[in-house]
Amino acid sequence: MNESAPTPEPPSGQGMDYSEIADVQDVHAAVQREKREPRVGREPLSIWLIAVYGLAVFFGGAYLGRYSGNFSGEALDPYGGEMPTMKKVTGPQGAEQAAELSPHDRGKKVFAANCQTCHQANGLGVAGQYPPLAGSEFTTGGSHRMAMIVLKGLQGPVKVKGQQYGTAVMQPWDKTLTDQKLADVITYERSEWGNNATPVTAEQIAALRKELATHPNSFTEPELLAVPDEDLPGGAPAGAAPAKAAKPGEPPKPQG
Numbered sequence: 001m002n003e004s005a006p007t008p009e010p011p012s013g014q015g016m017d018y019s020e021i022a023d024v025q026d027v028h029a030a031v032q033r034e035k036r037e038p039r040v041g042r043e044p045l046s047i048w049l050i051a052v053y054g055l056a057v058f059f060g061g062a063y064l065g066r067y068s069g070n071f072s073g074e075a076l077d078p079y080g081g082e083m084p085t086m087k088k089v090t091g092p093q094g095a096e097q098a099a100e101l102s103p104h105d106r107g108k109k110v111f112a113a114n115c116q117t118c119h120q121a122n123g124l125g126v127a128g129q130y131p132p133l134a135g136s137e138f139t140t141g142g143s144h145r146m147a148m149i150v151l152k153g154l155q156g157p158v159k160v161k162g163q164q165y166g167t168a169v170m171q172p173w174d175k176t177l178t179d180q181k182l183a184d185v186i187t188y189e190r191s192e193w194g195n196n197a198t199p200v201t202a203e204q205i206a207a208l209r210k211e212l213a214t215h216p217n218s219f220t221e222p223e224l225l226a227v228p229d230e231d232l233p234g235g236a237p238a239g240a241a242p243a244k245a246a247k248p249g250e251p252p253k254p255q256g
Helices: 020-034 047-067 092-099 103-114 143-152 179-189 202-211 221-225
Strands: 158-160 163-165
Touching: 103 179, 143 179, 143 202, 143 221, 179 202
Parallel strands: none
Antiparallel strands: 158 163
16 A cells, blocks of 8 residues: 655754744844933934034124224224234344333332332331431442442441441342342432432443452451442543433433
């Protein structure tokens, strides 16, 4: 008898197992949950909103550049006048402007920064502590003694304008101020508060600095009085009036 062969069963693993659908959906759902969800207030900006902001910044900058008056104070002047501008002048013109300050004016600045605390703005000093410069014989006499004091300092008792200053101490300025500043401040003190003594130049101070290079200590009154009361060599003739600053555009007046 011919019997029909049994139908072969499909090999294991072939065909669709509908039970797998639920597993795939669960996996996809898990993947979706891992994605960061947008938070309130942190949503990405619209491209149109970014374009609007960009145009606003562009046109705002163009408006400021056109109507700001170059960010100058002239734009705020209700009368339309021109504001004076401050320009730093270099070269020969800058040197000429710096030269307009007289030694007296330059010395006044040096005095205010270094000497005014003790000798006071009026040059009268402090009674019993710091001797005066106004009318002082050391200030109105020869420039040699005064320059010695300013360069190397003064210590010990000293008699000024008939008053004794027993604890007078003045620090040396040779290591602090340049020759030009020393000359300017001495010139200022010798021509201020009614004083009318000869000016001092930076060259004179430089020469005296070399002469006193081996003198380490401050001077005492006997040492000062041992020096002739005369001007430093190389300066203006004795009795010459201090140089006055010429007005801008006016030639300097000859000293007579």
